[in-house]
Amino acid sequence: xxxxxxxxxxxxxxxxxxxxxxxxxxxxxxxxxxxxxxxxxxxxxxxxxxxxxxxxxxxxxxxxxxxxxxxxxxxxxxxxxxxxxxxxxxxxxxxxxxxxxxxxxxxxxxxxxxxxxxxxxxxxxxxxxxxxxxxxxxxxxxxxxxxxxxxxxxxxxxxxxxxxxxxxxxxxxxxxxxxxxxxxxxxxxxxxxxxxxxxxxxxxxxxxxxxxxxxxxxxxxxxxxxxxxxxxxxxxxxxxxxxxxxxxxxxxxxxxxxxxxxxxxxxxxxxxxxxxxxxxxxxxxxxxxxxxxxxxxxxxxxxxxxxxxxxxxxxxxxxxxxxxxxxxxxxxxxxxxxxxxxxxxxxxxxxxxxxxxxxxxxxxxxxxxxxxxxxxxxxxxxxxxxxxxxxxxxxxxxxxxxxxxxxxxxxxxxxxxxxxxxxxxxxxxxxxxxxxxxxxxxxxxxxxxxxxxxxxxxxxxxxxxxxxxxxxxxxxxxxxxxxxxxxxxxxxxxxxxxxxxxxxxxxxxxxxxxxxxxxxxxxxxxxxxxxxxxxxxxxxxxxxxxxxxxxxxxxxxxxxxxxxxxxxxxxxxxxxxxxxxxxxxxxx
Amino acid sequence: xxxxxxxxxxxxxxxxxxxxxxxxxxxxxxxxxxxxxxxxxxxxxxxxxxxxxxxxxxxxxxxxxxxxxxxxxxxxxxxxxxxxxxxxxxxxxxxxxxxxxxxxxxxxxxxxxxxxxxxxxxxxxxxxxxxxxxxxxxxxxxxxxxxxxxxxxxxxxxxxxxxxxxxxxxxxxxxxxxxxxxxxxxxxxxxxxxxxxxxxxxxxxxxxxxxxxxxxxxxxxxxxxxxxxxxxxxxxxxxxxxxxxxxxxxxxxxxxxxxxxxxxxxxxxxxxxxxxxxxxxxxxxxxxxxxxxxxxxxxxxxxxxxxxxxxxxxxxxxxxxxxxxxxxxxxxxxxxxx
Numbered sequence: 001x002x003x004x005x006x007x008x009x010x011x012x013x014x015x016x017x018x019x020x021x022x023x024x025x026x027x028x029x030x031x032x033x034x035x036x037x038x039x040x041x042x043x044x045x046x047x048x049x050x051x052x053x054x055x056x057x058x059x060x061x062x063x064x065x066x067x068x069x070x071x072x073x074x075x076x077x078x079x080x081x082x083x084x085x086x087x088x089x090x091x092x093x094x095x096x097x098x099x100x101x102x103x104x105x106x107x108x109x110x111x112x113x114x115x116x117x118x119x120x121x122x123x124x125x126x127x128x129x130x131x132x133x134x135x136x137x138x139x140x141x142x143x144x145x146x147x148x149x150x151x152x153x154x155x156x157x158x159x160x161x162x163x164x165x166x167x168x169x170x171x172x173x174x175x176x177x178x179x180x181x182x183x184x185x186x187x188x189x190x191x192x193x194x195x196x197x198x199x200x201x202x203x204x205x206x207x208x209x210x211x212x213x214x215x216x217x218x219x220x221x222x223x224x225x226x227x228x229x230x231x232x233x234x235x236x237x238x239x240x241x242x243x244x245x246x247x248x249x250x251x252x253x254x255x256x257x258x259x260x261x262x263x264x265x266x267x268x269x270x271x272x273x274x275x276x277x278x279x280x281x282x283x284x285x286x287x288x289x290x291x292x293x294x295x296x297x298x299x300x301x302x303x304x305x306x307x308x309x310x311x312x313x314x315x316x317x318x319x320x321x322x323x324x325x326x327x328x329x330x331x332x333x334x335x336x337x338x339x340x341x342x343x344x345x346x347x348x349x350x351x352x353x354x355x356x357x358x359x360x361x362x363x364x365x366x367x368x369x370x371x372x373x374x375x376x377x378x379x380x381x382x383x384x385x386x387x388x389x390x391x392x393x394x395x396x397x398x399x400x401x402x403x404x405x406x407x408x409x410x411x412x413x414x415x416x417x418x419x420x421x422x423x424x425x426x427x428x429x430x431x432x433x434x435x436x437x438x439x440x441x442x443x444x445x446x447x448x449x450x451x452x453x454x455x456x457x458x459x460x461x462x463x464x465x466x467x468x469x470x471x472x473x474x475x476x477x478x479x480x481x482x483x484x485x486x487x488x489x490x491x492x493x494x495x496x497x498x499x500x501x502x503x504x505x506x507x508x509x510x511x512x513x514x515x516x517x518x519x520x521x522x523x524x525x526x527x528x529x530x531x532x533x534x535x536x537x538x539x540x541x542x543x544x545x546x547x548x549x550x551x552x553x554x555x556x557x558x559x560x561x562x563x564x565x566x567x568x569x570x571x572x573x574x575x576x577x578x579x580x581x582x583x584x585x586x587x588x
Numbered sequence: 589x590x591x592x593x594x595x596x597x598x599x600x601x602x603x604x605x606x607x608x609x610x611x612x613x614x615x616x617x618x619x620x621x622x623x624x625x626x627x628x629x630x631x632x633x634x635x636x637x638x639x640x641x642x643x644x645x646x647x648x649x650x651x652x653x654x655x656x657x658x659x660x661x662x663x664x665x666x667x668x669x670x671x672x673x674x675x676x677x678x679x680x681x682x683x684x685x686x687x688x689x690x691x692x693x694x695x696x697x698x699x700x701x702x703x704x705x706x707x708x709x710x711x712x713x714x715x716x717x718x719x720x721x722x723x724x725x726x727x728x729x730x731x732x733x734x735x736x737x738x739x740x741x742x743x744x745x746x747x748x749x750x751x752x753x754x755x756x757x758x759x760x761x762x763x764x765x766x767x768x769x770x771x772x773x774x775x776x777x778x779x780x781x782x783x784x785x786x787x788x789x790x791x792x793x794x795x796x797x798x799x800x801x802x803x804x805x806x807x808x809x810x811x812x813x814x815x816x817x818x819x820x821x822x823x824x825x826x827x828x829x830x831x832x833x834x835x836x837x838x839x840x841x842x843x844x845x846x847x848x849x850x851x852x853x854x855x856x857x858x859x860x861x862x863x864x865x866x867x868x869x870x871x872x873x874x875x876x877x878x879x880x881x882x883x884x885x886x887x888x889x890x891x892x893x894x895x896x897x898x899x900x901x902x903x904x905x906x907x908x909x910x911x912x913x914x915x916x917x918x919x920x921x922x923x924x925x926x
Binding site for chain 2: 066067068069142143146147150152153174252253256257269271272273274275276277279357358359360361366380438441442445446449454455533534536537538545548549550551552553554556
């Protein structure tokens with residue numbers, strides 16, 4: 001029924017049979033007519049969510065004025081891009097993104113291996129803790145690291161000077177290092193979350209086989225473990241690299257004072273800091289970025305083509321972990337160190353600061369609970385919170401559902417058009433968020449008035465689904481790529497219907513990935529600002545807009561209270577995900 | 589006969605002065621009644637829920653029983669949202685409170701706002717502020733110098749903008765970025781005009797450090813990262829009482845940005861919009877702004893301001909920056925700060 005471990009290791013290099021089962025099993029796609037209708041509807045939905053707002057932006061890039069305003073078609077926006085300065089800015093952007101992605105991948109892989117494949121103590125708790133930085137609003141960590149690492153009075157520099165007696169300040173967050181560090185802090189948990197379940201789901205017999213054949217632990221890790229992780233790893237790395245290109249807060253806060261410019265700050269300036277806003281330039285440069293990103297995705301498709309990465313098979317296996325002996329305390333210490341540096345240091349600042357009148361002024365007479373009272377007594381906060389919860393739950397569930405369908409078709413079938421659907425689902429992540437928000441505004445506002453989307457909460461929901469779809473598709477694609485086709489075959493042989501097979505095999509086995517993706521999309525919705533601020537109405541104000549207003553009014557301490565609340569929610573969500581859902585899945 | 593003529597003349601004079609007033613009152617009562625009937629106002633603004641703004645909105649709602657839907661957005665988002673909505677035939681907003689230059693741009697780029705109806709309280713507006721055909725001044729946002737009182741000795745406190753060019757401040761000045769649009773460039777443009785071109789050149793030699801987070805800058809000064817912040821909007825320091833910082837108004841005056849009110853084209857609640865503008869220009873509303881260290885456009889409010897707010901409510905102003913000069917000023921700032 002299934003290949004042996006050794007066979008499957010060799011299949012990694014040779015097997016071309018990615019979608020054999022789907023080709024052999026006509027039930028997986030229903031009738032050809034039904035399949036065609038289903039695919040068409042899916043394509044139309046994706047076109048509305050992704051292609052439509054992008055088409056508005058394309059119009060903006062080719063027209064001298066934004067949609068709805070009198071102007072002429074020209075290529076001025078594209079012509080303005082090709083300057084020597086922009087080339088340098090592009091190289092700078094790519095360099096910074098690479099500089100944060102490469103070490104982040106290593107760190108994330110190492111952490112995932114430690115927490116999923118070894119007997120490191122307290123790994124359950126550590127798994128929740130190391131992911132926390134991802135969920136803190138970047139503006140808060142920027143403020144915290146500004147307090148910790150500024151060269152004049154930064155706490156870390158003062159500590160160094162106190163210990164060494166030196167007068168120099170070795171840490172300066174307002175530098176390339178600061179930009180990369182701030183981005184890395186978000187990239188590591190993001191990558192970790194995307195790959196850890198792929199590590200966990202892997203049949204250890206594959207590694208055991210390599211070890212029995214004489215491979216060292218290191219060789220086994222690189223030649224078996226890591227290679228089997230390729231779909232998850234390359235997908236996550238590309239997403240992380242794209243996020244690096246599109247990152248905005250880190251270069252704005254830490255790069256601008258040091259004259260470090262990247263594409264997103266350039267785009268931000270051309271929209272928000274020019275008079276009048278240069279939408280044609282902003283959208284044109286975004287399409288150039290999009291083209292570059294598409295090349296990267298093609299590279300990934302080329303890299304994975306013709307290979308099989310199925311590690312979850314019908315053959316029973318024990319999810320045994322590697323015994324590290326005394327080294328398990330070293331891996332434990334590594335995780336704790338990561339947690340201390342990325343969470344305790346900045347969040348400690350936020351936590352302590354939230355109990356004082358002002359951040360950084362820790363005097364007894366400034367101790368207060370006012371910030372908590374103000375936040376929890378604010379009608380606006382609760383209104384935004386309710387809306388965000390509603391949109392978060394609906395948005396994350398629908399996004400993951402859509403992502404699951406797209407991923408299934410893309411990975412487990414050979415249907416014509418699957419590549420197109422997969423590519424459409426990628427689109428929103430290829431466009432910088434600050435520009436895409438404008439695309440949604442133009443797109444939804446210019447719809448016929450009979451379609452009641454603009455100015456309602458549904459505009460936000462659709463934008464969130466669109467923005468979350470690339471992530472959901474990647475998460476689910478990685479999960480499906482690991483499932484052996486024999487599982488479906490076996491289910492069918494034993495008389496299960498297609499629906500039962502989907503429910504008991506295909507959904508149940510990818511449920512952990514679904515849950516991780518759900519949490520990521522949910523908190524992505526909680527943090528999303530670029531589209532929210534352009535689409536919200538009074539009745540549909542969301543938490544990110546409330547946070548923006550609080551920040552703009554100088555209430556950084558109240559923003560921290562909400563940031564801490566979001567972190568508490570993350571801990572609860574992750575706990576539920578890791579404990580309850582897995583128990584339920586185990587019982588299936 | 590002469591007496592009769594005089595009496596008739598007096599009656600005519602009395603009628604000439606009183607009838608229009610009562611007619612005006614009557615017609616204004618009609619506006620109030622119509623506004624109440626409309627029952628709602630959609631207000632686009634950039635106040636981000638500032639407490640003085642919320643106080644004015646709340647007092648309007650309480651006084652007239654008209655609910656206010658306030659949409660707070662940043663400048664560029666606000667302008668684009670209005671433009672897009674109106675281009676799509678979605679006339680959702682009634683009133684906007686934005687900068688004078690944004691209104692100038694709206695008038696230049698399209699047909700987004702309508703002529704201002706008569707607002708009786710516009711008579712309260714003090715010079716040099718004026719009502720135009722399309723907008724009425726709402727409040728003024730001046731900038732001064734923020735110092736850390738622990739790091740700057742009394743003798744060293746700058747009293748003139750020129751004091752910032754003293755070599756002792758080299759590398760010790762924090763500023764909002766002067767190159768893009770914003771407070772930094774507004775200050776740059778106004779000082780270029782009032783202090784002379786040499787001033788900005790000398791200031792650039794001081795190597796001020798630029799920031800892009802205007803709300804965190806005052807706190808960075810308070811924590812001692814830098815002793816001086818160049819572009820301190822008065823109002824953004826009003827909530828820092830208790831911290832070792834002080835806003836200084838240089839003797840030449842404070843560069844400023846003016847915020848105006850305008851009525852959007854095809855406003856669905858035009859009477860409520862008109863009534864809100866009237867309310868905004870009342871002494872009480874302007875006093876709320878004055879006590880939040882925003883400069884009111886009504887003198888009586890400046891006179892009534894709290895003691896700590898009075899210097900800011902009555903600050904000498906320099907400016908404003910002109911829209912037509914903006915591209916040149918942004919280019920010059922990029923040249924001086926490459």
